[in-house]
Amino acid sequence: MDKFSDMEMFASIVKHQGLAAAGRELGLSPATMTARLQALEERYGIKLLNRSTRHISLTDSGDLYHKACLEILDSVRGTENLLQKGVKEVKGSLKISAPKDVGKQYILPILSEFVERYPEVTPYLYLNDHLSNIAESGIDVVIRYGELADSNLILRRLASSRRVLCASPEYLVKKGTPLTPQDLAGHDCLAMIRSHEELKTWHFQLNEQRKSVTVVPKRFSDDGEVIRRWALEGAGIALKSLIDVQVDINERRLVTVLNGYMKNFDTSTSMSSTNLNVVYMSRQYQPKRIRLFLDFLFEKFETELNIPKARG
Incomplete structure (x- = not known):
């Protein structure tokens, strides 16, 4: 099987917390699911899941692979959606949460430039130093220091810090x-x-x-x-x-x-506890305005802003 299919299978296993339920979603037998998971682990020479008769849990390597699977699957599905429906006008709300210092010094001017480019986008910028429940908050993009313990979220490092x-x-x-x-x-x-x-x-x-x-x-x-x-x-x-x-x-x-x-x-x-990250929901059909803003945000941080590198 191809790597993309393996990623879909693994994401489904984690989503349903079991091989049998994932197999039903994918139309595969339990034996096929077991064989494919074993082949996947043998390919990389690592254990991805801890399994018992009633429970599965991600290993450290499995958690890393799962997050990568969600991001790649999300990107591919979003691209397919654009190809199928055509490129629509970029408009609608864009809700962003960021710490006050970072928000005012960096995110505010980047957001202003983005909205100038796409005037039909309505920005909402929430400046606070508290973590939010993204799934319940309605926020599209959360910018925070450190990591969030939620495997259903996509986390990407925006800048190293200390x-x-x-x-x-x-x-x-x-x-x-x-x-x-x-x-x-x-x-x-x-x-x-x-x-x-x-x-x-x-x-x-x-x-x-x-x-x-x-x-x-x-x-x-x-x-x-x-x-x-x-x-x-x-x-x-x-x-x-x-x-x-x-x-x-x-x-x-x-x-x-x-x-x-x-x-x-x-x-x-851990230096990762002080890095600046972007966190957002994994969505099957992510609005184009959010995807464009994320691309714009990373481009600005990588090419135009004098962001320091982490050192000991």
Whole structure:
């Protein structure tokens, strides 16, 4: 069988949580389904599913393959739909959610240019720092840091990033520059609130050594843009995504400290937890305006914006 058919089969198995139900959808016998799945795993030399008599679950490799299958199948079906129905006028609503810093600095000008190109598109831009249930929110495109645990969503990396500690030059002249994470105890820190949780325990890694420091913040906010503004005003040290403050650093409005350390709000040291991603629903017939906007968004980030690369 061809690879596309294998992808359809595997996506159906995961969707129905079983080979028999997937086989009924595809018109294949249980024996054929089992043989094709075994052949697929043998082709790549990996195990894709953990199977018992009543339950199946994805392995790490299976989860990666499943996400790729959904994206490829979604793209092919969308192309087929366009070919069958013809290219229609690009119009309708386009609902986007993004963190405030990224939304105002990057997404807003990109969206404005897109709407200028396609004036029949009506944009809705929601700026917030909270994760949404995409399936229930009605949002077409969600831009977020980190990953979302939902295999029914398509996730694509928009830009690599990392966390940095930063403060204004004026603040550092006044308060001094911390040389170790422990030095933060003597500094004014600016902390985020996420889902009513105060993110005041900051985690650091230098080589293989890990250290967690609970700071005593002078100010809190659930708005990342407010944290950045306070840092620019000299109110203290902030733990921010590099993308949010890259322009401020380039123009010396902010200075990074403790640069040798990997930093995060949680104990994860995975760089993927700080990357900027685009998340959207997997749809059999994705509206052309959404597909065009996604292509436009990735093109802008790849070719025109000075987005930093992640480093340790």
